[in-house]
Amino acid sequence: MIDDIRKLRNIGISAHIDAGKTSITERILYYTRRIHAIHEVRGKDGVGATMDSMELEKERGITIASACTYCNWKDHAINIIDTPGHVDFTIEVERSLRVLDGAILVLCAVAGVQSQSITVDRQMQRYQVPRIAFVNKCDRAGASPFKVMRQLREKLNHNAVAMQIPLSLEKDHRGIIDLVTMKAVTFEGEYGDEVVEREIPPELLDEALEKREEMLDAVSYFSDELTEAILEDQVTEELIYDAVRRGTLELKLTPVFMGSAYKNKGIQCLLDAVTRYLPSPLDIKNSALDIDRDEAEVELVPDPKKPLVALAFKLEAGRYGQLTYIRIYQGKIEKGDTIVNSRTGQKVKVGRIVRMHADQMEDIEGAGAGDIIGLFGIDCFSGDTFTDGTVNYTLTSIHVPSPVISLSIKPKDSDSKKNLSKALQRFAKEDPTFRTYMDHETKETIISGMGELHLEVYLERMKREYGVRAEAGKPKVAYRETISRRADFDYTHK
Incomplete structure (x- = not known):
């Protein structure tokens, strides 16, 4: 259990496709x-990134399911959720952001703000x-x-403020200039392990002073x-840090950091910023609704001594049965405790508690308020609340x-x-955006999802995980027709 909750961070890494989320998480780890x-996302060594543990993710070089891990940085504990970039897997981003306290919005230095960046920002x-x-990049x-x-300012209406400027760009990119400490920071060694601070090169000093003025303003x-x-x-570093933190927590400021995950530049500074x-x-x-008092709003306190309130935000069929990801908002959970599902009133005894690291897990005795953990042997749905x-x-x-989008599916044998x-039962339980039903007119099984890629991935998983050989029909897009503009016409009714 975490001793000092002030030193705990629950963060997500979200962005458009291929902006470098998984590469950043790999460096953080x-x-x-x-x-x-x-290991790289599409690495030549064939291992693949740690957070892309599903075979399909390694093959396609994309993130399909959000993956959870934790780490420690300078006496802080950090729970990280790496989320997919494709709009087809938007529920993974949605449910991750529901339980997180903060996030890193990753943007590509070349492509900038893209369509999925806008969707992710709306979810945040x-x-x-x-x-x-x-x-990044x-x-x-x-x-x-x-x-x-x-x-960021024009498309997303963010009050974006540069906390750093790059130390050269493109192939000459060596590191960053920190506008708070006014030092040039480079990342030496094969994997950028050594963080070296030095004086700002004279040719970049004027630009650094100008950007620092803008930042302070x-x-x-x-x-x-x-x-x-x-x-x-008499400006001190601590005064700047406090002001930036206050603006960020009020959602009125977005501090901007720079670097290149692939070239191992700027990640340690990003961790400091987190x-x-x-x-x-x-x-x-955080607040909950009190069912006994006509759903009156109750503020939750992240205190382990208070009554337990936790949310199941993700389900996964693992090797040892259903794994339920839970965020504890108040109270604590320990092995052997009895917890109650608020939706069904069902009592469940807590057996195995794990801390997740992508597809690996570490058994723990208990966890307290603010933590994100996994529980085995609990029958529930995504979005269920648990109390003591x-x-x-x-x-x-x-x-x-x-x-x-929908398509029909027909088993071959x-x-x-x-x-x-x-397979359909399990996938529908795990993923609320994946629906399945029987068409009474055609007597066909129909599956619906968030896009062709979404359904394609599930068809592939049916084949690999359940040995289902199925024939898929043509996709049909759900749409509504509406009058879009005025049109003149002459008509004589006879």
Whole structure:
């Protein structure tokens, strides 16, 4: 159990497809010593990134299911959820953001703000998640971090403030200039393990001073002490850190960091920013509804001594039965405890508690408020609330978008027919955006989802995990017809 909840961070890494989320998580795990070698998403070694543990993810080089892990950085404990970028797997982002306290919005230095960046940002706003931005791929040809910042302001209405400027771009990208400490930071060694601070090169000093002025101007809005210090020319690093943190927690400021995950530049500074600016569970207001008092709103306190309130946000059929991912908002869970499902009133005894690290797990004795853990042997649905039975609270559930595409599916033989219903039942329970029903007119089994890729992945999983040989029909897109513009016509009724 975590001793000091102020030093706990629950963060998600979200972005458009191929912006570098999984590569960033891989570096974070390497620098925090959770893994001892870096593997690329589409690596030549055939191992694949740690967080992409599903075979399909390794083959396609994409993230399909959100993966959870934890690490420690400078006496802080960090729970990280790496989410998919494809809009087809949007429920994975949705349910991750529901239980997180802060997030890193990753943007490509070349492509900038893209369609899925806008969707992810909208989801972050829905759950009021404070975020910091990381402009990745500064080593690529055409990289322009300040163009990306402009897009953050114009397309997403963020008050984006650069906390760093790049130390050269494209193939010459060596590191960053920290605008708070006014030092040039480079990352030496084969994997960028050595963080070296030196004086700012003379040719970049004027730009650094100008950008620092802009940063102080934007940040001083959140701190009177910093404003006074600027007037008296007595600005300290701590005053800047406090003001940036305050603005970030109020969702009125987005600090922007830069680097290149692939070239191992800027990740340690990003980790410092996570611990410095993103909230601990104590900084976030969470509330539940009291069923016994006409669903009156009750504020939850991240205190292990209070009655237990926890949310099941993700289900997974693992090797040892159903694995339920749970975020504890209040109270604590220990082995042997009896917990109650608020929706069904069913009592369950807690058997095995695990802390997740992608597809690996570590058995633990218990966990307290603010933590994200996995439980085995609990029958429930995604979005169920668990309490210790002394209170009858329910947490607001996860927003589930409606499916947009359907196709018919037909098993090719009798063995496939038996396994098909098992597979469909399991997938529909795990993923609320995956629906299945029988068309009474055609007598066909119909599956619906968020896109062709979404359904394609499930068809492939049916084949691999259940041995289902099925024939899929043509996809049909759900749409509504409406009058879009005025049209003149002459008609004489006879």
